[in-house]
Amino acid sequence: MNLSASATDQSRVFVVDDDASIRASLDSLLRSVGHKVETYGSALEFLQHQRQDDAACLVLDVRLPGISGLDFQAQLQALNIDLPIIFMTGHGDIPMTVRAMKAGAVDFLSKPFRDQDMLDAVAAAIERDRKRRREADAVADLRGLHAALTPREREVMVHVTAGLMNKQIAHLMGLSEITVKIHRGNMMRKMEAGSVADLVRMAEALGVEGPQA
């Protein structure tokens, strides 16, 4: 389903800052350690460009033309764009920092910052994205399998992962036991689950379990 090794092993850093000289210096700094870099002067500009399928992160000035970096962070979440963010600020305050960190920012750097601090933050952010990607890919594959189930198969899956016997499932669903066995067998095959133990883990990753005991 997802045999492609996530396109590349590249790391891509998006820099959004209205100050061209900052953009240039960050571009050079980040390239020097092997990152691909794309720089933008505004949030809108960033949004209008395509994003590749790389592990990536976003380096953001909190003060952007038109929109605050914090609001932009919220907007990205609403758009379901889940990119680790590193904030930079010239004159940030503590409430701002707390809000950004609570909302999941990787780091919050005061300008001027040491190059190494930025590089460390970017490395941590990329690593976080890489991990999120791996997990998201795995879950996406599972969703594909799960989507191919018929309604009855899905229903049986829930009951199996709840630890019920075929007999009990049959009773709950108003079916004969043999029918449950058929659905169950088809479901296990479609989900590519080699055992109930496998299936339980898949169900947890998918969040398709009945309320826990």
Next chain:
Amino acid sequence: MNLSASATDQSRVFVVDDDASIRASLDSLLRSVGHKVETYGSALEFLQHQRQDDAACLVLDVRLPGISGLDFQAQLQALNIDLPIIFMTGHGDIPMTVRAMKAGAVDFLSKPFRDQDMLDAVAAAIERDRKRRREADAVADLRGLHAALTPREREVMVHVTAGLMNKQIAHLMGLSEITVKIHRGNMMRKMEAGSVADLVRMAEALGVEGPQA
């Protein structure tokens, strides 16, 4: 094993600040909304007192006599005291805030702060601790059951949660299948697992699984 309903439903707030007037005003504020409050003038003083079995949190000035609040946070982690922390600061900076938040602080408030901000932060912190406690209690119970297993039973448990058949387990362990069945039956009874599905979830909570496929 852990039938006691976690002692109380009380919420307890520990306030550590070297300024007595701050302690007094926080004490009054927090009591007014129903929290139990204990105040201390230093980190050491706090450590020397017993902690009850309540859902609790810690309100901490970053600047304490003898030790920085940040270092104290690290020290508590090292001591395995996992208490949600709310920092207060008179003249904090951004790196300090970032470090505290990265280390898991619930909030970081600049003095002077609005009463409501403190109350909100404390409520969030207590709720976080309550949740952590519930989970820790559940895992502690499981650990108790798991500790009562014999080495062989533990070994069988790992293989069962890996989805192996008795036959395969027997082969791996150099046993006859019947012996595996005995260990397995004893293990399921001791773990109070009604099904393999249950057992898998327990094993995940315990972290006693073989490396995932």
Next chain:
DNA sequence: AACCAACCTATACTTCGGTTTAGGGCCGTG
């Protein structure tokens, strides 16, 4: 009308899981 996917059922059979009963051995504590 023909088709197909999903659904349901039954018979028959195999394999797997699990328990009971009934042994055997090793080792450390009382």
Next chain:
DNA sequence: CACGGCCCTAAACCGAAGTATAGGTTGGTT
């Protein structure tokens, strides 16, 4: 030394799971 806990095995049995074969019904599509 005797007892108990842990370990191993066997025969016999039962119930649960899983598969194959062989049907049947709907309901929507071509």
